[in-house]
Amino acid sequence: MISIKNLTKVYHSDSGDVMALEGVNLHIRKGEIFGVIGLSGAGKSTLLRCINMLEKPTSGSVEIDGVEMTSLAPGDLKEMRKKIGMIFQHFNLLNYRNVRGNVAFPLEIAGLDKKAINQKVERLLELVGLSDKAESFPSQLSGGQKQRVGIARALANDPKVLLCDEATSALDPQTTLSILNLLKDINKKLGITMVIITHEMNVIKHICDSMAVIENSRVVEQGPLLEIFANPKTDTAKKFLNSITMSELPEELKDRIRSFSSYHMDGKIVKIGFFGNVTAEPIISTLVKKFDVDANILFGNVDHIQGTPYGTLVLELRGNNGSVDRAIEHLKNLGLKLEVI
Amino acid sequence: MNGTMNLLLVSTWQTVYMVFISVVIASIIGIPLGILLMITDKGQICKNQIVNAILGFAVNIFRSIPFVILLIVLIPFTRFLVGTSIGTTAAIVPLSIAAIPFMGRLTETSLREVDRGLIEAAQSMGASPIQIITKVLIPEALPSIASGVTIMTINLVGYSTMAGVIGGGGLGDLSVRYGYQRFMPDIMLYTVLILLAMVQLIQMLGDFVAKQLSKNR
Numbered sequence A: 001m002i003s004i005k006n007l008t009k010v011y012h013s014d015s016g017d018v019m020a021l022e023g024v025n026l027h028i029r030k031g032e033i034f035g036v037i038g039l040s041g042a043g044k045s046t047l048l049r050c051i052n053m054l055e056k057p058t059s060g061s062v063e064i065d066g067v068e069m070t071s072l073a074p075g076d077l078k079e080m081r082k083k084i085g086m087i088f089q090h091f092n093l094l095n096y097r098n099v100r101g102n103v104a105f106p107l108e109i110a111g112l113d114k115k116a117i118n119q120k121v122e123r124l125l126e127l128v129g130l131s132d133k134a135e136s137f138p139s140q141l142s143g144g145q146k147q148r149v150g151i152a153r154a155l156a157n158d159p160k161v162l163l164c165d166e167a168t169s170a171l172d173p174q175t176t177l178s179i180l181n182l183l184k185d186i187n188k189k190l191g192i193t194m195v196i197i198t199h200e201m202n203v204i205k206h207i208c209d210s211m212a213v214i215e216n217s218r219v220v221e222q223g224p225l226l227e228i229f230a231n232p233k234t235d236t237a238k239k240f241l242n243s244i245t246m247s248e249l250p251e252e253l254k255d256r257i258r259s260f261s262s263y264h265m266d267g268k269i270v271k272i273g274f275f276g277n278v279t280a281e282p283i284i285s286t287l288v289k290k291f292d293v294d295a296n297i298l299f300g301n302v303d304h305i306q307g308t309p310y311g312t313l314v315l316e317l318r319g320n321n322g323s324v325d326r327a328i329e330h331l332k333n334l335g336l337k338l339e340v341i
Numbered sequence B: 001m002n003g004t005m006n007l008l009l010v011s012t013w014q015t016v017y018m019v020f021i022s023v024v025i026a027s028i029i030g031i032p033l034g035i036l037l038m039i040t041d042k043g044q045i046c047k048n049q050i051v052n053a054i055l056g057f058a059v060n061i062f063r064s065i066p067f068v069i070l071l072i073v074l075i076p077f078t079r080f081l082v083g084t085s086i087g088t089t090a091a092i093v094p095l096s097i098a099a100i101p102f103m104g105r106l107t108e109t110s111l112r113e114v115d116r117g118l119i120e121a122a123q124s125m126g127a128s129p130i131q132i133i134t135k136v137l138i139p140e141a142l143p144s145i146a147s148g149v150t151i152m153t154i155n156l157v158g159y160s161t162m163a164g165v166i167g168g169g170g171l172g173d174l175s176v177r178y179g180y181q182r183f184m185p186d187i188m189l190y191t192v193l194i195l196l197a198m199v200q201l202i203q204m205l206g207d208f209v210a211k212q213l214s215k216n217r
């Protein structure tokens, strides 16, 4: 659906040239939700803005649905943009128009007649759950409501692609969740391909099918979400994952765990990371029954993405005559990532 | 007493007439000029360095000429335009020409205050520059542009007091010729009071319009 090849973007400014993107290659499939994560200044916004040519790439190609975007004539680009919706961190709603007027805006631009616009606006407001706010002005809306207007507006011309630049970064966690769920619903209902830019792993975890990690102007890792979760290759990816999996325990937590178990000097503390269905096995009861080891849970963190469970467990194991070592061996054989702390 | 009253009425009318017509002309030409100044600038929707530089230079030239001098310098042009170079109608020409670049700059500033994100959002929807101007820039900046018109109007009231130089009449002329040269302090006082009321009224009206326009924002 979206194919980015060798994309490079250099900003020329008075204070010198800034290389914002360097040799970026991305392939985004039709109908998927694709997340791009990276730290501030990594080039995420630039990448997104190069997709709809708000920023002209310095070199490389961006193809959407077989159309090469970089060489479109201005008129064709305008037509193409009507099929690419975009939502923004700060919503960018017109202050002089009410909700209805804001959603009608792209339809007016596309030249629809009044009646068609009205019908369409009603349907869009219903889709985003804002029918009762149609006459409100942006200043009278909450952040979440504003973003819903932004989404309705972006969907007005039935786009094939929706670009989201930090769409939830200005929202509280609960509102973020409701907006993400809305996006997911829309993706399912309408099959729109979505590109989501964020610096929060939680956003990616919640709705993305595939993801890319961008660092210092380059894409350093990309692939299906599950693959990257199971097997992050770069340190950057690991760090981002760690923000939600806690597979690397913070020092402070380690200290707490150590102090918590300090009066059992005979035991061992192990940290187990798991991803996927290994957890279906009754690990702890196996340890107890088969190896005669006492297992004490010191820390646990379990969640799931796309129905696949993952998590981190810190256990204190106690037993006699090397039974702990045998138990650890067993756990390793199960394919768990295990580390003695 | 009746004679004084008559003088004041005629002069007030002359001032109102000069200022009003000039405001209309300066708005009709100055606001589009401001739009051009803004959209042709670097990084804007119709960036055009040559047009921007020429307009900017012209605006600066006219804004740096003191109004009294402009009144005189423009005499041939005024004669060409309205057939005479003296009188109240003739004064409208230099007044407008002084106000156009001023209105241009004020409008440009108002438009620059429109959030860039709004322009970008419109661009991302495939809006043309004309659509961005008419559906984003102008309506978003309208309250601010209205305040600009208010400032310009009050400035024109000030400029109009110099219209006497080319026989334009008005309250300023009255206060100089009667109040000062014929030692009639009462006339001086009345003209000042009328001007004061006029400026107050314009400001109040302008604030009211700006407020109405920014309702709900």
Ligand SMILES: Nc1ncnc2c1ncn2[C@@H]1O[C@H](COP(=O)(O)OP(=O)(O)OP(=O)(O)O)[C@@H](O)[C@H]1O
Pocket: A011, A012, A013, A018, A019, A020, A038, A039, A040, A041, A042, A043, A044, A045, A046, A047, A199
């Ligand atoms: N218009 C511009 N002119 C010059 N440099 C720019 C411009 N826009 C971005 N940059 C630079 O390009 C680099 C990438 O910026 P970009 O906005 O894409 O980062 P980002 O990943 O979106 O960051 P954030 O998470 O803070 O939004 C930064 O170093 C930034 O300073």
Ligand SMILES: [Mg+2]
Pocket: A044, A045, A046, A166
């Ligand atoms: Mg950004």
